[in-house]
Amino acid sequence: MAVEKLQFQAETKRLLDLVVNSIYTNKEIFLRELISNASDALDKLRIESLTNKELADDAEPEIFIVPNALTRTVTISDNGIGMTRDEVIANIGTIAKSGTKDFLDKLREASNASAQELIGQFGVGFYSAFIVAEKVELITRKAGENSAVKWTSDGTGEYELEDCEKESHGTTIVLHLKNEFFGGEGEYNFTDVYELERLIKKYSDFVRYPIKMNFEIPGKDEKPPTIEIRTVNSMKPLWTRSKSEITREEYDEFFKQQLHEWEPPQEIFHVKAEGTVEYTALLCIPKRAAHNLYYSDYEPGLQLYSRHVFIMDKCKDFLPDWLRFMKGLVDSPDLPLNISREVLQQSIEVKVIGKALEKNILKQLGKLLKDERERYEIFWHEYGKSLKIGVYNSVFDQKAKDALKDLLLFQTSRDGKFSTLAEYVERMPESQKQIYVAAGSDAAAIEQLPQMELLRERGLEVIYLTDPVDEFTLEALHEYAEKHFQSITREDFELDDAESQKVKAEVEEIAKTQGDLLKDVKDAIGDAVAEVRLTSRLKSGAVCLATGANSPSLTMEKTFAAMNNPMFKATQILELNPNHAVFKKLEALHADKDSPEFKSLCNTLYSLALLIEGVLPKDPADLANKVTELLAK
Ligand code: ADP
Numbered sequence: 001m002a003v004e005k006l007q008f009q010a011e012t013k014r015l016l017d018l019v020v021n022s023i024y025t026n027k028e029i030f031l032r033e034l035i036s037n038a039s040d041a042l043d044k045l046r047i048e049s050l051t052n053k054e055l056a057d058d059a060e061p062e063i064f065i066v067p068n069a070l071t072r073t074v075t076i077s078d079n080g081i082g083m084t085r086d087e088v089i090a091n092i093g094t095i096a097k098s099g100t101k102d103f104l105d106k107l108r109e110a111s112n113a114s115a116q117e118l119i120g121q122f123g124v125g126f127y128s129a130f131i132v133a134e135k136v137e138l139i140t141r142k143a144g145e146n147s148a149v150k151w152t153s154d155g156t157g158e159y160e161l162e163d164c165e166k167e168s169h170g171t172t173i174v175l176h177l178k179n180e181f182f183g184g185e186g187e188y189n190f191t192d193v194y195e196l197e198r199l200i201k202k203y204s205d206f207v208r209y210p211i212k213m214n215f216e217i218p219g220k221d222e223k224p225p226t227i228e229i230r231t232v233n234s235m236k237p238l239w240t241r242s243k244s245e246i247t248r249e250e251y252d253e254f255f256k257q258q259l260h261e262w263e264p265p266q267e268i269f270h271v272k273a274e275g276t277v278e279y280t281a282l283l284c285i286p287k288r289a290a291h292n293l294y295y296s297d298y299e300p301g302l303q304l305y306s307r308h309v310f311i312m313d314k315c316k317d318f319l320p321d322w323l324r325f326m327k328g329l330v331d332s333p334d335l336p337l338n339i340s341r342e343v344l345q346q347s348i349e350v351k352v353i354g355k356a357l358e359k360n361i362l363k364q365l366g367k368l369l370k371d372e373r374e375r376y377e378i379f380w381h382e383y384g385k386s387l388k389i390g391v392y393n394s395v396f397d398q399k400a401k402d403a404l405k406d407l408l409l410f411q412t413s414r415d416g417k418f419s420t421l422a423e424y425v426e427r428m429p430e431s432q433k434q435i436y437v438a439a440g441s442d443a444a445a446i447e448q449l450p451q452m453e454l455l456r457e458r459g460l461e462v463i464y465l466t467d468p469v470d471e472f473t474l475e476a477l478h479e480y481a482e483k484h485f486q487s488i489t490r491e492d493f494e495l496d497d498a499e500s501q502k503v504k505a506e507v508e509e510i511a512k513t514q515g516d517l518l519k520d521v522k523d524a525i526g527d528a529v530a531e532v533r534l535t536s537r538l539k540s541g542a543v544c545l546a547t548g549a550n551s552p553s554l555t556m557e558k559t560f561a562a563m564n565n566p567m568f569k570a571t572q573i574l575e576l577n578p579n580h581a582v583f584k585k586l587e588a589l590h591a592d593k594d595s596p597e598f599k600s601l602c603n604t605l606y607s608l609a610l611l612i613e614g615v616l617p618k619d620p621a622d623l624a625n626k627v628t629e630l631l632a633k
Contacts, residue, residue: 003162008093008153011101012127016155018107020130027181028188029262030128031196032203034076034173036260037126038063039207041080041171043310045143048081055143059168063211065200069191072182078209079170082142085149085161092126092138092151093159103291125260130155132190133175143169200232206254207233208310237308239282239331243270255284258303259327263287266379267368269328271360277352283328283361289382293325300324304344305331317345318354320400322390323361325383330357362403369407369420377418380409388469392476405477410470411443413452413462421480424463431497432460434486437474439465439555441614450541450612451488457539458495462488468559487553489613491546491573493537500536507536510578517586520593521574524602528572528618535575542580545609546573554613574606600626 008016042061049055059079066075083091129136134154141148148166153159166172180186189195193213200211210231217226238246238254252264265284272280283302292298300321301314308331319326334349344350369376380387387407394400409418414427424435436455440446446464455462463485465471474485486493494504511518511534522532530548538544547553548571552560560568576583582605589598604626607617617623 003160005158005160006089006093007158011104012093013157014104016127016130018104019127020155027131028190028199029203030131030133030175031076031190031199032257033125033128033260035063035200035204035207035211036257038076038078038080038171039209041078041082042209043313044081045079045169046310047312048143052144061209063207063209065196065211065213067191067193067196067213069182072177072191074175074177074190074196075172076175077170077172079168080143082145082169082171083140083149084142084145085147085163087142088138088140088149088151088161127155129173129175132177132181132188134178135176137174137176138171139164139166139174140171141166141169145169197232203253204257205233206236206238206257208235208237208308210235237305237331239270239280239329240308243272246270251284254282255286255327258329259284259286261286261327265327266375266382267364269357269361269364271357273353273356275356277332277334277349279330279332279334279353281328281330281353281357283326283357285325285379285383286327287382289325294385298324300326302326303329304335305329306335306339307331307333311335311339312341312344315341315344315350317347317350318357319361320358320390320393322386322393323358325386326361358400362400362407365407366403377409380418384409385467385469388467388473391473392469395476401477405480408473411464411466413447413456413464416443419463424461425481425483427461428483429460433483433496435463435480435483436460436488436493437463437465437485438488439471439553441555442466445614448612449489450538450544451493453539453541454495454500454537455488458497458500460495465555468555468562471553471556487547488537489544489546489553490549492549493546495537504536507534507578510534514578514587517590518576520590520598521576521586521602521605524593524599525574525606529574529606530571532574532576534578538575538577538580540580541612542577542582543605543609543612544575545613546575547571548573554615558615574609576605 007013042063045055046061061079064075064077066077067073068075136153136155138151139148140151148164150162150164151159152162175190177190181188182191183189193215197213200213204211211233212229212231214227215230217228219225238250248264251268251270255261255265255268256263261284264287266287267285269281269283271283281302290298299314300319300323301316302318303310304312304315315330318330330353332349332353335344335347339347365376365379368379387404391401391404391408394404406420406422409420410424411417412419412424421435428435438446438449438452440449443464443466446452446462446466452462465474477485479485494500514534518532518534522529525532535544535546545554551571552568554570554572557568557570576586582601586598586601586605589595589601592598604623607619607623610617611623
């Protein structure tokens with residue numbers, strides 16, 4: 001039969017190189033990965049055969065593992081769904097995950113320890129076979145088909161495909177071990193049945209299908225040894241045991257096995273309920289957010305079981321989208337075994353369970369925030385964005401919004417640490433009526449805003465909005481503890497203490513006599529700004545930009561532009577400090593308002609105001625020329 005040689009997709013090849021060279025410890029996890037795939041394939045066959053009776057056969061589902069010291073191989077077989085030739089090419093030769101290139105770039109630059117973490121976030125699955133094998137053969141036959149195909153590769157650049165014979169459906173993977181993994185010379189000996197038994201118990205005990213191996217039983221009284229087939233894993237679903245009997249290690253291993261996680265989860269939720277709907281849920285927050293959590297190809301959802309039998313993966317109907325990072329399973333005897341996705345969507349039981357779970361998760365997060373701040377901040381670092389998205393996705397769900405608003409954290413000008421809104425409000429002086437916020441790309445950029453000077457001087461704290469979603473979130477909240485959010489860069493921002501009011505009145509006086517100047521500055525700049533005015537909120541700064549009270553902010557405008565939605569434009573107001581030397585210069589040049597010098601100064605001031613906000617002016621080269629000219633003077 002013809003052997004066809006195919007190339008790995010370029011990214012697959014790079015990934016393979018990196019994975020093999022980046023996994024320094026825990027090389028044994030390849031076994032867990034391959035057993036997980038086998039278990040998934042058995043699940044898929046069982047589900048398919050519910051609707052396609054032709055697929056049902058008498059064979060008991062099982063996973064069989066055979067180590068062979070002579071051929072230096074480990075063979076892992078399952079009698080699951082198998083793959084067609086096309087599926088092998090699509091699943092094994094290609095990586096169809098978005099963000100793969102970014103991931104590879106990050107991986108290449110990462111240190112050893114963080115490389116392992118990155119790989120964990122990405123999940124390399126089948127490719128982990130190449131950590132221990134110099135050559136991998138995969139022979140597979142799709143259930144319901146007669147032909148089988150053999151895939152062979154040494155994991156370098158290409159793989160071979162050839163038609164072959166296989167007695168029954170399922171997949172067999174033969175790992176030809178690298179030198180250091182057999183014979184006991186290295187740290188591992190994967191041809192030793194007892195070593196494999198230990199690993200299966202450690203990593204795959206909860207797999208719901210029997211994992212079998214041949215054990216040699218020495219013969220008594222000089223009789224030859226006999227072979228006994230034993231099931232190595234206990235198969236008992238962990239979630240059916242009582243919480244108090246389960247150790248943290250058992251939970252950790254369970255999630256790694258069940259959910260293809262590489263690291264123990266950060267938080268675990270084990271909920272049993274016997275109300276109107278009976279269910280058990282075992283959920284976790286993974287330690288690290290999936291690399292594609294916010295990409296469209298990330299598939300959120302929980303696994304669904306009925307009476308401990310797997311029904312469906314990635315069931316999205318339990319939890320709201322902002323909890324997309326939650327992983328785990330729900331097992332309920334009140335859900336029928338052959339429920340379809342469509343029926344599930346309408347199911348009252350699913351709604352009841354989902355609402356209860358959401359409530360439980362919110363409650364536990366609140367408790368974590370209160371009792372274990374450090375751990376909560378680790379969680380926040382990974383998933384804070386999801387909660388913030390949750391706020392503005394819950395516009396019509398006041399209850400969810402109320403629960404979420406107390407879980408939000410923001411950096412503030414006080415000490416750069418994270419604060420809840422409640423903590424901020426608690427520290428507000430009595431005279432302060434609003435919650436001051438400022439948006440920018442990071443804390444340092446906000447600290448440099450000229451408007452910050454005055455607030456710093458008055459000892460007023462400002463909440464930093466450094467994530468593009470922050471402003472949308474606060475917009476959706478509108479207020480907290482009856483205090484409105486007030487951006488310090490918006491036109492309607494003012495301080496109402498006596499000193500500020502006095503300066504304001506002085507500036508208003510000056511403004512009365514400067515109407516012409518302000519109009520001519522506006523004309524010189526053109527339509528880019530809606531208005532030019534004097535300001536009392538600058539101390540040493542000469543200019544700043546404010547945005548209209550009802551317009552999106554400049555940061556929002558940037559976010560919209562990045563989403564290819566340039567419709568949302570901020571209304572820009574150029575504010576000038578009448579007490580700054582440059583203002584005097586402006587006044588002097590205004591004597592000839594048509595002179596190029598006057599126009600040039602107006603536009604340079606506007607460009608500088610944009611730069612302060614982190615926005616590139618239209619003609620940066622022109623600005624650079626003007627500044628260098630000035631420097632040379
Ligand atoms: P993942 O399991 O995360 O999808 P893998 O690289 O481990 O990633 O596997 C890729 C795909 O190959 C799987 O999604 C599945 O479709 C297919 N596959 C892997 N192993 C098997 C198997 N033993 N039987 C059937 N299909 C398999």
